[in-house]
Amino acid sequence: MTATHWICRALCEAVLKAFFGYEIEGRDHCIEEGGAIIASNHASFLDPPVVGCAYGQELSYMARNTLFKGAFGWLLPRLNAIPVDREQADLKSMKTILRALKEGRRILMFPEGTRSRDGELQAAKPGIGMLIAKSRAPVQPVRVIGSHEALGRDGKIRFRPVKVVVGKPVAFTAEELASKSREGYQRLSDRVLGEIRALGGE
DSSP: OOHHHHHHHHHHHHHHHHHHOOEEEOGGGOOOSSSEEEEEOOOSTTHHHHHHTTSSSOOEEEEEGGGGGSTTTTTGGGGTEEEEOTTSOOHHHHHHHHHHHHTTOEEEEOTTSSOOSSSSOOOOOTHHHHHHHHHOOOEEEEEEESHHHHBOTTOOBOOOOOEEEEOOOOOOOHHHHTOOSHHHHHHHHHHHHHHHHTTOOO
16 A cells, blocks of 8 residues: 555545544455455445545545546546546546456446436446456445435535445356346446445435
C-alpha cells in the first residue's frame, strides 16, 4: 500500500467512524488476495471509500474518465483508479480491467453503472457481466446502506449512519459463464444485482 493510499484511507475511515457511525458486516468474507470483482450498489460519492475501508488490502476503482481532468486528476491514479468512458463502449478500459484482474488486483465495480437518484437499486448494465464471463474472476457482492441519506445527488452532507455489508462470493454455473452474447452478459449482471439486493437495506 502506497503512502498516499494509506493516508487517504486512514483519513476516510476516521471521518466515516466519527461522523457517520460507520459499520462493517461480514468482514470475514472479504476477498483479500488474488484478482476479484467487488460488486457494489451505487448511491453516493461516499461508496468507494465506504467499501474500500472494509478491506484490509487496497482495492482498484473504476472512475469516469472526465474526473481525471479535474481537481483530483493527480490523485486518482495514486488511488488505483481506472478511467472509464461511459459515453461509449470503452474497449481500452475493458482490456485494462481484464489485465488488472489477471495480475491479481481486486476491482470495485458498480453494476448499475452510475449513482442512483433516489437511493434505490437501479437496473444492472451488461458490462460487468461481460467482464465476469471473460475474466472468470471471483465476484463478491457488497451492499452499502445509508450512503444516499448521508450524501445524495444534491451534494448536501448529512451525518446519517452508513453501513457496508460484505457477502459471500457468487457461485456461477459453467453454463452462465460460457455466455458470449449481450443477453447472457445481462443475465450475469442481473444475477450479481440480485445478490447485492439480498444483502438487505430495502
